[in-house]
Amino acid sequence: MRIIILGPPGVGKGSEAEILVEQFNIPHISTGHIFRELFQQDSPLGKIAHEYIDRGELVPDDITNQIVRHRLSQPDAQNGFLFDGYPRSIPQAIALDQFLEEKGWQLDAVINIHADDELIVKRIGGRRICENCGRIYHxxxxxPKVENICDTCGGRLIQRDDDNEETVSKRLEIYHRQTEPVIDYYEQSGRVIHADGSQTIEKTNQDIMKALGEHH
Ligand SMILES: [Zn+2]
Structure with missing residues (x-):
């Protein structure tokens, strides 16, 4: 299964991605995660990417595309993958289509998880993260089973600094401006599955699985 997952911050994209990679036994490829990994490994590309991220800027498309091409050549990506946070622009989407064509691979679906901005702002206010292992709750x-305590590791749950209304509204605005053209791009080739992210994580997953079945 080769999937791209798109969705605004706070729509439950991360949770849906975690479930899907387990269901299909495919790697979860997040460009943010690769950038951090490369930086820790002292890779030159990782250093360049980190400088952009540090300045709060987007990593340029050509650097992102090089990193993605390299990631797709790894053994674990040969039988499928789930992209999270990529592609983020039309040039990135075009580059990905080229990589896939070179490999003779087809994209199975682009999952677009959506919800009203108002609901997302409210939802993010209730978000808590484990300060120890990073698991996200609401x-x-x-x-969690016990209030303010992580089910996985027993760590304390905290609210992230940028999970406030003003920051969230700004992030949503950037998301809409950047990503809606990408959704339109994939819509032209009929590859988009729209999933309602206002439901529970389980219900949204059921809808996605049903749509993926029909899509095949
Ligand atoms: Zn934890």
């Missing part, structure tokens, strides 16, 4: 939609 006080209403996905609460």
């Amino acid at each position: 006080i209403v939609n996905n609460p």
Whole structure:
């Protein structure tokens, strides 16, 4: 299964991605994660990417594309993958289509998880993260078994600094401006599955799995 998952911050994209990679036994490829890994490994590309991220800028398309091409050549990506956070622009989407064509691979689906901005702002306010292992919870939609304590590691749950209304609105605005053209791009070739992210994580996953079945 070769999937791209798109969705605004706070729509539950990360949780859906985690479930899907387990269901299909495919690697979860996040460009943000690759950038951090390369930086820790002292890779020159990783250093360049890190400088952009540090300045709060987007990593240029050519650097991102080089990193993605390299990642797709790894053994674990040969039988499928889930892209999270990529492609983020039309040039990136075109580059990815070229890589896939070179490999003779087809994209199975682009999953677009959507929800109203208003709901997302409210939802992010309830988000909590484990300060120890990074697992994400929600006080209403996905609460821990014991209040403020991580189910996995027993760590303390905290609210991230940038999970406030103003920052979230700004991130949503950037997301809409950047990503909507990418969704339109994939829409032209009929590859988009729209999933309603306002539901529970389980229900959204069921909808995605059903649509993926029909898509094949
Ligand atoms: Zn934890």
